[in-house]
Amino acid sequence: MKPVIPMRFRPICLIIAILALTAPAAAAQNYAVFDSVDQLQSYIEREKNATVVVNFWATWCKPCVAELPLFEELNRMYDDQDLKIILVSLDFRSQLERRFVPFLKSKALESEVVLLADQDADTWIPLFDSMWDGGLPATLVLNGKQRIFVSGEFSSVEELKKVIDSLRADSPRFRSPVTCGSKLAAGQ
Amino acid sequence: MKLIAPIFQITLLLFSLLFISATPAQSPAGYVIGDVAEDFRLMNVDGRFVSLSDYKDPRGYLIVFTCNHCPYAQLYEQRIIDLHRKYAPLGVPVIAINPNSPSVVPEDSFDEMKKRAKQKKYPFAYLFDEDQEVFPKFGASRTPHVYLLDSKLKVRYMGAIDDNPEVPTAAQKRYAEAAIDAVLRGELPAQNYTRAIGCTIKKKP
Numbered sequence: 001m002k003p004v005i006p007m008r009f010r011p012i013c014l015i016i017a018i019l020a021l022t023a024p025a026a027a028a029q030n031y032a033v034f035d036s037v038d039q040l041q042s043y044i045e046r047e048k049n050a051t052v053v054v055n056f057w058a059t060w061c062k063p064c065v066a067e068l069p070l071f072e073e074l075n076r077m078y079d080d081q082d083l084k085i086i087l088v089s090l091d092f093r094s095q096l097e098r099r100f101v102p103f104l105k106s107k108a109l110e111s112e113v114v115l116l117a118d119q120d121a122d123t124w125i126p127l128f129d130s131m132w133d134g135g136l137p138a139t140l141v142l143n144g145k146q147r148i149f150v151s152g153e154f155s156s157v158e159e160l161k162k163v164i165d166s167l168r169a170d171s172p173r174f175r176s177p178v179t180c181g182s183k184l185a186a187g188q
Numbered sequence: 189m190k191l192i193a194p195i196f197q198i199t200l201l202l203f204s205l206l207f208i209s210a211t212p213a214q215s216p217a218g219y220v221i222g223d224v225a226e227d228f229r230l231m232n233v234d235g236r237f238v239s240l241s242d243y244k245d246p247r248g249y250l251i252v253f254t255c256n257h258c259p260y261a262q263l264y265e266q267r268i269i270d271l272h273r274k275y276a277p278l279g280v281p282v283i284a285i286n287p288n289s290p291s292v293v294p295e296d297s298f299d300e301m302k303k304r305a306k307q308k309k310y311p312f313a314y315l316f317d318e319d320q321e322v323f324p325k326f327g328a329s330r331t332p333h334v335y336l337l338d339s340k341l342k343v344r345y346m347g348a349i350d351d352n353p354e355v356p357t358a359a360q361k362r363y364a365e366a367a368i369d370a371v372l373r374g375e376l377p378a379q380n381y382t383r384a385i386g387c388t389i390k391k392k393p
Contacts, residue, residue, distance in 0.1 A: 060259040061387060062293075090385050092259075092354050119352050120360075125383040135330045135388040152388070 029104045031089070031113045037124035040088065040116050044142070050084045051164055054128075054140040056116075058090045059103045063153045064137040068109065073157045074164075075111045083164070085111040090136065093117050143167040218327015219335070219343045221380045225251075227341070228322045230285065230315035231298070233305040238283070238313045240341065247279030248344070248371045250364065251335040253328040255286045256304045257295035258387035261331045263353050265308060268332070271349070271364060272312040280336075280368050282312040287323035287331070292390035323389055330386030336367045336377070344371050347382030 034040040044052055055071055057064035068087070075085050087109065091100045096115075104113060118124050125134045129149035132138055139160075141148045146167050154160045219225060225240075232238045240249060252268055254261045272282035290297035298316050305314045317323050326335055327346075336345035345367035350359035367377035 058385075063388065092263075094354060119354065119358075121353075121385050122348060122351060122361075122363075122382040125385070132383070133329055134383045134385045136385060 029109060029113055031104065031115055033093075033115045033117055035117050037116065037118045037127060040114065040118075041127065043114070044086065047084045047086075048144070050080075050082055051078075051168060052142040053083065053085045053160075053164070054088055054142070055085070056088050056090060056128075056136055056138045056140075058136060059095075059099055060091070061136045067137055067153045068107065070154055070157045070160055071111050072109060074160055077157075077161075087111050087113045089113060089115045091115060139163075141167055218325060219346070221343055221346070223343050225335070225337050225341045225343055226325060228325075230317055230322060233298075233302045233310070233314045233316075238315055240283075240337075243281060245279065246281065247339050248368065249337045249341075250275065250280055250282045250368065251326065251337065252282055252284045252332055253287050253323055253326070253330075253334070253389070254284050254332040255288045255293070255296045255387070256300050257288070257293050258331045260353055260386045264332045264349055267349055267356055269308070269311060271368075274365075275368050276312070278372060279339075280372065284310070284312055284314045285317050285322060286314065287317045287320060287328060288390040289320060289392040291392055296390070320392060328389060330384070330388055332386060333384075333389075334364050336364065336371060338371050345377045345380050348384035351382075353385070 032043070034043070044054060053071065053074065055064075055067075057068065059065065071085050071087060074083070077083075089100065093115075100115070116124075121134055125132055128138070128140050129151075132149060132151055135151060137153050139150045139154070141150075141163050143164075148163050148167055150163060227240045229237050229239045240246075243249070250271060254264070254268065268282055268284065276282065286296055286301055288296040290300075294300070298318070301314055301316060304310075326333075328335070332349065334345070334347065334349055335343055338344050345364065347363060349362070349364045350356070351361040351363070352359040361379075363379060363382050366379065370377040
């Protein structure tokens with residue numbers, strides 16, 4: 001495995017990792033709540049200068065929770081200006097205080113967490129990918145106009161990185177085969 | 189360095205293409221609307237095998253892939269019971285099937301299914317797809333995931349029960365009921381496919 005992070009940045013990563021491990025669990029993470037998918041879409045589109053990784057998850061989804069450390073690792077690998085991770089939780093509003101907030105507190109996630117509370121799933125699911133039927137987890141990687149949607153969990157951060165690199169490789173020859181699904185249409 | 193970088197990028201791309209073709213963002217293959225479903229023979233929580241052909245003069249069947257552990261399935265549990273109570277007397281019984289492998293989710297074992305069915309007094313058959321051969325035929329991918337068959341076993345609806353998992357009374361669209369009502373009138377459901385969030389079906393590793 002080729003080192004992903006240049007040597008000179010490694011001490012910084014180590015410090016971040018130590019901080020993450022030793023951070024007091026008292027500070028609960030802030031999270032935005034989006035009542036409608038339009039708000040989430042505008043929010044994602046704001047990040048048009050970076051690669052955006054949108055992961056759909058929920059505290060009740062076991063494979064999703066198992067996968068979260070991969071996104072955390074990815075978050076530490078890249079500069080925030082360069083790659084932005086948005087963990088979109090589909091947790092239930094009625095369980096926010098009882099389940100969601102304590103979960104965030106215990107995990108002390110560094111990646112950004114938002115909550116999508118739009119109930120009309122049949123309408124919003126296909127906006128992210130026409131072939132997605134709603135199973136969790138699911139991940140959408142956006143880079144400018146290019147996009148890759150992956151249904152199901154990643155087993156390693158390398159797998160995730162491959163998807164990102166394939167989008168970022170600046171070769172038009174390879175663009176069409178790796179982009180799939182519908183566009184995240186603006187204003188939809 | 190200038191030469192190596194593109195070679196490295198292309199290698200990465202080729203690897204990623206391999207990876208992407210291995211995990212397509214597609215629903216698994218399965219029945220499409222209008223297909224005739226194959227009958228099956230699965231063990232019920234009462235210890236007897238159940239097949240679609242066991243039902244006398246049905247006007248349809250509501251096949252519900254569901255399970256014990258999934259919070260979404262739990263949210264819909266009472267609604268599934270209510271659907272059976274409302275429609276079984278009209279000839280459209282619910283047939284619940286647990287498609288999950290207990291090796292992945294111990295809460296979805298056959299013993300746990302029996303307990304859950306007893307505790308919640310399931311009025312319908314709760315079958316175990318132990319060999320995981322039935323759910324792929326339907327193309328079920330999550331729990332709960334419902335399929336409405338007509339009396340000729342033709343698939344007439346697939347998808348969600350309604351559009352509000354959390355608050356049953358706030359549901360605006362009751363997809364499954366609307367589809368059953370249509371089939372009972374001898375019509376085709378106006379909406380025959382919906383997507384929904386749910387727990388992915390847990391396959392044997």
